[in-house]
Amino acid sequence: MTTTGTGEEPLSIGEVAERTGLSVHTLRFYEREGLLVGPVRRTSGGRRRYTAVDVDWLLICVKLRESGMPLSDLKRFAELVRQGPGNEAERLRLLDAHRQRVDTQIQALEECRSVIAWKVGVYAEHLARGEAGGLWDPRA
Amino acid sequence: MTTTGTGEEPLSIGEVAERTGLSVHTLRFYEREGLLVGPVRRTSGGRRRYTAVDVDWLLICVKLRESGMPLSDLKRFAELVRQGPGNEAERLRLLDAHRQRVDTQIQALEECRSVIAWKVGVYAEHLARGEAGGLWDPRA
DNA sequence: CTACGATCTAGAGCGAGGTCTAGATCAAGT
């Protein structure tokens, strides 16, 4: 699953940026912040070489961020993984709490959507009844 | 719909804060930023008195913000309403564009949720199979 | 009249999450 692309050759930061949708700046920033699971390998010349594992982790980060997980939680999660086996229960708690937040967020958004859709309907109907609609405005 | 409460008596900023969930600071901030549809009435002594219309507008603002509309768009929308009838088409465009963004966002969140749920499942299963699980870790 | 809490204005401060700059180095093409 989560195939990263070209088999096994490590990728440059630019290539990873393309594949993850993060900017190279952000990739370096995330690394500095300790959001990665391990230190990224380097070439003899000092350039970063990302492995498929690195990229898979980043893709998960993207999903977690996209769904609103704060960097601090992401960092905590990365720390747990870095520590190795033994703390799976905590990792689970962290993820599950986030999942619940996402569910809540989806519900909230759906409510927003219906309010907005209703207002859109009001305007659409108004316009359909003719631009010339005289007595209208009721503050909305 | 959107009954605001006590019939018709204007409300103080504190009462509006309670009813909208915004802080009094934020209410003043929104006003300064031109996010309200009209200038808020004042008592002789200079205190704000919000009408039911003001509060209804604020409740809509809350929904739009909650669903991620930037303050700049909210401001634009307020300006359009302030200008009065004649620009309904633009109001509609603005709202409808936002509705689409909300839909996209919901879809994205649902995808995130399923990725997260999958990972939660992986951990849960691992833990169920016994804490003592020896060979495990695969970087996640 | 006195207290006390709520409100007022103007403006500073803050936390999150990047984003960009400068100046140097690396690596590949010609």
Add this chain to the structure above:
DNA sequence: ACTTGATCTAGACCTCGCTCTAGATCGTAG
């Protein structure tokens, strides 16, 4: 060797959306 473009580091800077402070005033309950 030279040019070009990608990367490197450290650190400054930016936007967004509030949030808070100071110091004054209002208004209601004793």
